[in-house]
Amino acid sequence: MASLRHERRIAADADTVWRVVRRPESIPEWFPGIVSCTVEGNLRVITTASGLEIPEEILSNDDALRHFAYRITAPQYSFHLGVIDVFQIAPGDSLCVYSTTAIPDTLALLIAGGTLGALDEIQRLAETSLVGS
């Protein structure tokens, strides 16, 4: 099992950052390489720019904790857990943490690589207030 964590300090309130990521169907807006998705209940299927369709189960989406957790259910993954947490540091200052844990290890590395671009985009959207309520 490999576990990788990327984080980003963002010049925006945590609630603003959370609004970027809290809607499961919004992921194509902030995760580079995810071009579309469908959401039915707690099941989400993302489609990547390389043409992969990856099914996911949403495990937690907690506004109070600003905590989003999901797992990829594709058979190539023996285990996957993706977690996004947003923490308030100070007014206009927050920390967004995107963690990836998976088996096989290689897939953790590949997914975590993508989350770096996601953090870039989450930061851009939050800091430019390009986010709805």
Place this chain on the structure above:
Amino acid sequence: MLDRLASEGIRYERAQPTSVVCMPSRASMLTGQFASTHGAWMNGVPLAIDAPSVAETLHDAGYATALIGKAHFEPFMDPFGLYAENSLASLGVPTIEQDWFDGRRGVHRGFDYLEFATHGVMGALHYAKWMREQHPDAIRGFYQVVDADFNVNAAGGGDTNAPQVKYNAVPREWYHTDWVADRTIRWLEEQESDRDWFCWMSFPDPHHPWDPPKSEIGRVPWRDVPLPENYPRSASERESLLDQKARHWRLWYDGRLVSNYEAPAKWVPATMTSDQVREVNAMNAVEVELIDEAIGRVLASIERKGWGDDVDVIFTSDHGELQGDFGLLFKGPYHVDGLMRLPLIWRPARTTTPTPSVVHAPVSLVSLAATFLEIAGQSAPTWVEGAALPIDDDDASKRSFDATFTEWDSSIFGVDVHVRTVVTNDHLYTEYQPGTVHDGSEGELYVLSDDPLQRVNRFDDPATVSVRASLAEQLAAHESRPGDRATPGVLMAPV
């Protein structure tokens, strides 16, 4: 064909890579910089999109520029389609929608024309797409490069069950070596006769997996292949040699540590038989023969276009392969000749009336970019770290070609390895920086005149104290060399 190029041109007896794995080494060829400068410090770390490119400079000078075959400046494993190398085959058009495209750099990294291939038929590259569309039934003949865990596959094949060997039923004309040559010939035929051009024809082979067309493997019967000079016949000899080196050598051999992704995670070198070494090397030799013949076809097409006397040809490889040396296979942080001593030939244009020569001084692939520019009559930009290749030993002496540097940095799945090596006319000296299994005190020192196979590590030999100090100074000077360094890239994939 390669023998002919060597006899007509300049053959470099000690050509070294800047890195012994693909991505950092190839990035050095493109940028003329060491990995610690261009920032693509290990496989899986993409070269920055705004990194310098010799192709861009040539493009700006009016050259038509092409890269056909293996590029690998960006990760192959790319589930989100983040990299242009993996997008171009699907887009089918220049990536002009990219914000870095300014209409001047060329389609990608200064190349006007790109068609990509790699080792096999998986992934998003042009060759894989072509095979899937044109010859889907032949795909199953290729070796499956990664296993179910997405690690480099350890599964064996052939007659000896050697790792990464498979008898491939694909017809020769559909194999990537001939595909790369065919596409190159087509591109050359389309060029204007009076326009200068620069073509990086990049065969994926010779490389694992060893799965050349089955129709061709009879060229080199593996049972007739001699064992490499540096293959220790007995387990005790292998273990004795490995125990002289830094710890990770023996740990890998015994299956106790796989320090890098390029070696199959589930393969233990100690299990390798001498017959497996013979079969791997036979398959490798077939791959080389096919490349030799493919180059011959391309050069014949150049002659047909009337350019035969005007073209400089440079032949090399981005890294070596252990091929049984020390009882090992594949590659990793093992800085010895098996991985570091490369073929390098420069056949200058006949119009320059070149004098054939053999250069014995150490030279580096970091010199390629400056060499390409010198051929084109362009001055080397300030970002180029290597000087143009010498044309003979006198030239090498006058221009102080007396040392080359090879770097290794890896950090994957909890294992960190950091290695620096300097090679001079007389010595090969390696220092291991602190990492997972090294504390920073380890090293290797080989006296090349007495020990050309690097079997006797004299790092701790009191008789070598002064030479070791001198070599350590050279490494320190390399580490602190002046110049701007790119921010080291981020590991995005294993390869």
